[in-house]
Amino acid sequence: MCGIVGHLGPSNSVDVVLEGLRRLEYRGYDSAGVSFISKNDELLVYKKEGKIGNLEAELEGKDIHARSCIGHTRWATHGGVTDYNAHPHVSTKDGIAMVHNGIIENANEIRNELKEQGIYFESETDSETFLGLLIFHKRQGTPIKEAVIKSFERIEGFSAFVVLNRETDEIFAIKKGAPLVCGSNEVNSEVFVSSDPYALAGMATRIYFPEDNVLCHLSVKNNQLLNFYELDGSKTHRYMSKEQTIDHDPASKGDFEHYMLKEIHEQPELIRSLTQYYFQGEGKESLESAIKLPMDAISITACGTAYYAGLVIKDYFESNNRIRCFTEVASEFRYRNPILSQNELAMFISQSGETADTLAAQTMCKEKGMKSLSIVNTEGSTLYRDCDVNLMIRAGVEIGVASTKAFTQQVLTGKTLSEVISNGGMSDDLRNSLSSRYSLLAERVEQLLDNTxxxxxxxxxxxxxxxxxxxxxxxxxxxxxxxxxxxxxxxxxxxxxxxxxxxxxxxxxxxxxxxxxxxxxxxxxxxxxxxxxxxxxxxxxxxxxxxxxxxxxxxxxxxxxxxxxxxxxxxxxxxxxxxxxxxxxxxxxxxxxxxxxxxxxxxxxxxxx
Missing domain, CATH: 3.40.50.10490 (Glucose-6-phosphate isomerase like protein; domain 1)
Structure with a gap:
């Protein structure tokens, strides 16, 4: 839920990281902070309770130049909303700074062990226990790369960590079950890391999605600025790479007072474009693959707004296709012992593709041998990578925390699949029929928006x-x-x-x-x-x-x-x-x-x- 950004390169890294954090503030706005290596080779940290504007005010007027920086915008899980609980957590003595997204389930156990070893804690957070592990290993003489790996191996729970090391001026990142993306811009000799590819739009030209337990190493000392390693230290190719296609317009609210209102108004055009994408565009192959999946019954799993979209999709499949559907809240489904069959389809709905409970449910179905389908907005997300077939909702970046356009597109994507199955496959007649009906819906929504x-x-x-x-x-x-x-x-x-x-x-x-x-x-x-x-x-x-x-x-x-x-x-x-x-x-x-x-x-x- 927290936002993470890291940068290493010739640009002023603090400015780059702050821009990324502004884009990710919707992921958490209890506090924000940055840590960087100054031109005097000092490891510095600035962090403030509240929104990013408070941090920016703290930095205003300071002569700050850095070639490496990590930053964080927090949604509090452990510890109150205070300056000292804000990230990054730093040990200036040991030259280490770190940020974290997730929950360390064995934090109390680790904290107690480290206190006995003389490690001092400044915050109430679970996150700081990872810093404590890094300090412990580094004081034992362990090189930083191995220290990150050893510390990570002690962690229980879904988490992503980014570490800045002053001594080597390098950044390390690693994750398990939490979102993490790296980026590069070879022209500018820059590398990035973040919890969301949107933070890197317009900066990274290529993005990389590492799998769990893969160490990402950002360093100007290597021939390649970005390298990936297994936990045994060997190089790995367990990551997906693609060109960065997300655009970012700093003034993207346009004339609208809020992103939410803008996103409500975007719906008519998104509705119209969906049939073109699935019948004539890049989505055609995915839709053709989806109708071949086993569907004796469909288990639909999601959270929040996506769950409610699943309830509407359930009605379409049961009414139009006479396929029995079960809708499940992911946070409950993952802890039940549901009756699952390999002849049934596991459908997962998520805007981000990183919803923790939904991912855990998908893993469980995969382990049971079920085929899985995602209805998702973020290409390259964990859900996208883990499912057998993915149907993109094509909603674009949704900034408003309260989902609007994603709900509409999730439902229509499910509706499109239902109609293709009912029709026995894709055809020009079906495309024309759906295009006409979706265009009518878009027209009615436009009329509504023209007179609110x-x-x-x-x-x-x-x-x-x-x-x-x-x-x-x-x-x-x-x-x-x-x-x-x-x-x-x-x-x-x-x-x-x-x-x-x-x-x-x-x-x-x-x-x-x-x-x-x-x-x-x-x-x-x-x-x-x-x-x-x-x-x-x-x-x-x-x-x-x-x-x-x-x-x-x-x-x-x-x-x-x-x-x-x-x-x-x-x-x-x-x-x-x-x-x-x-x-x-x-x-x-x-x-x-x-x-x-x-x-x-x-x-x-x-x-x-």
């Missing part, structure tokens, strides 16, 4: 209420769950999603004049859904209905009625409704003055349990 005033007016009227119940039936139930999650994430208000028919089984006891029911109403089961709304209305709940236009009975029972044109959308209508949910959450959060792009306590990519 009705949604904003509703947000203005309800933002001070104390609780929100999102309800829906059938395909709208997952949309209700996702809508409630968006409001919780960015507005910090209590919100729950329920199947409309479940309200009488307990939740309706909470309804009073301080509660809002955001009722998602489709054309199917319309009368039953209206009946559920009337039950809430009778208990003085405020009703916000989002549903088909021109329904007078819905208008009569609603305090606020957001009318939508469902004509021709069919089973794509839930995605149309979800855009309303996204905008409603956005405007409520804006009224409440929260940090919409970087909501408290959250990080974009959950790379720890």
């Amino acid at each position: 005033k009705p949604i904003k007016d509703v947000a203005d009227a309800i933002y001070k209420y104390k609780g929100f119940f999102y309800t829906g039936r059938g395909a709208y139930f997952p949309i209700a769950l996702e809508g409630a999650l968006k409001l919780k994430e960015i507005a910090y208000v209590h919100a729950e999603g329920y199947a409309s028919g479940e309200l009488k089984h307990g939740p309706i006891a909470l309804i009073d004049e301080e509660k809002v029911n955001v009722a998602l109403v489709g054309e199917d089961l319309f009368e039953k859904t209206v009946s559920n709304i009337q039950e809430i209305k009778a208990r003085k709940g405020l009703i916000v209905s989002i549903g088909p236009k021109g329904k007078e009975d819905l208008r009569e029972i609603s305090d606020h009625y957001i009318e939508l044109d469902f004509d021709g959308l069919g089973d794509l209508a839930p995605l149309y409704v979800n855009v309303v949910n996204q905008l409603l959450a956005y405007y409520i959060a804006k009224n409440l003055g929260t940090d919409i792009d970087k909501p408290r306590n959250l990080a974009k990519s959950v790379t720890v349990e």
Whole structure:
């Protein structure tokens, strides 16, 4: 979840690392810090609680030039949000600095052992125990490369570490189950390391994804600036290499106030481009491979927003293909003893491709001999590398912590696979049909985005209420769950999603004049859904209905009625409704003055349990 950046080269490394950290701040913003070797050959560290702006203020006016630097933006797991718990952790005496992303599960055991050896700890973090191990080995006379390996071998849990060594002016990086990417720019003789390839966009021309337990060595002393080693010290090719294709525009928010709003507005064009990618572009081969996978049943595993996308995809496969599907929350699935079959498909959904629980679930299915398919946004991510087939959602970089466009693209990617299977393969007729339907959805979303005033007016009227119940039936139930999650994430208000028919089984006891029911109403089961709304209305709940236009009975029972044109959308209508949910959450959060792009306590990519 934390952001890591390292650089070695002729440019001022501190500037390079700070730029990378700015891009990764959405991964954690409890604190930020940098450590570098100065022109006087001193190992220096600057770190501050809070957002990167606090660190930049600390550095302002200082004459800093460095050819090597590592940096970190933190999402706290162990230890409070303080300056001394911020990374990098440094021993100036031993000339070592390190940053860490992940959780060291045996940290207490290691800490106690090292204290007995006279190692002193300055922070409350689990991360500092890795620095303690490095110090211990170095004081035993162990060369730094071997010290990194020996220290890493003691660690239990998923982690990535980056180490800066003053004596040799080198950077080492290694990981197990956590994201790590290296980069190079041969023209500029620069090498990089990060937890996310986005940090290296526009800087590295080539990126490398090392496998677990591979030591990455960044050094100007070698013929190659970047080398990879096994834990026994031998050179290895256990990494994937590709050209860097991610673009970065420093002003990428454009005229939008927040990244989240920008990403909501990007959805129409992304929707239109999906069929072209899968029927005429690079995605065609992946889609053809996907339909050949065993599918007696499908196990769909994900977390958060991706899990809710999986619920919608489940409806498509069961309704259109009559394939039995099981949806699982990855954090629970990995610790159960599920019944799995090699004739079934294991499907995993993740924006980042680095979600720790999802990766663990994928590993478990792989060990059981199941074929696996990812619906993923990040090419080269761990999930992408480990699955048999990958379907890219083509959402582009998503900066806002609360996912918007990725949800839409995940669902449509699953929908596309379902349609191709139902059709018995790919064809021009299917391509034309899907293109037409997706274009209609994109058009309706554009019309919605061109006139957001009705949604904003509703947000203005309800933002001070104390609780929100999102309800829906059938395909709208997952949309209700996702809508409630968006409001919780960015507005910090209590919100729950329920199947409309479940309200009488307990939740309706909470309804009073301080509660809002955001009722998602489709054309199917319309009368039953209206009946559920009337039950809430009778208990003085405020009703916000989002549903088909021109329904007078819905208008009569609603305090606020957001009318939508469902004509021709069919089973794509839930995605149309979800855009309303996204905008409603956005405007409520804006009224409440929260940090919409970087909501408290959250990080974009959950790379720890």
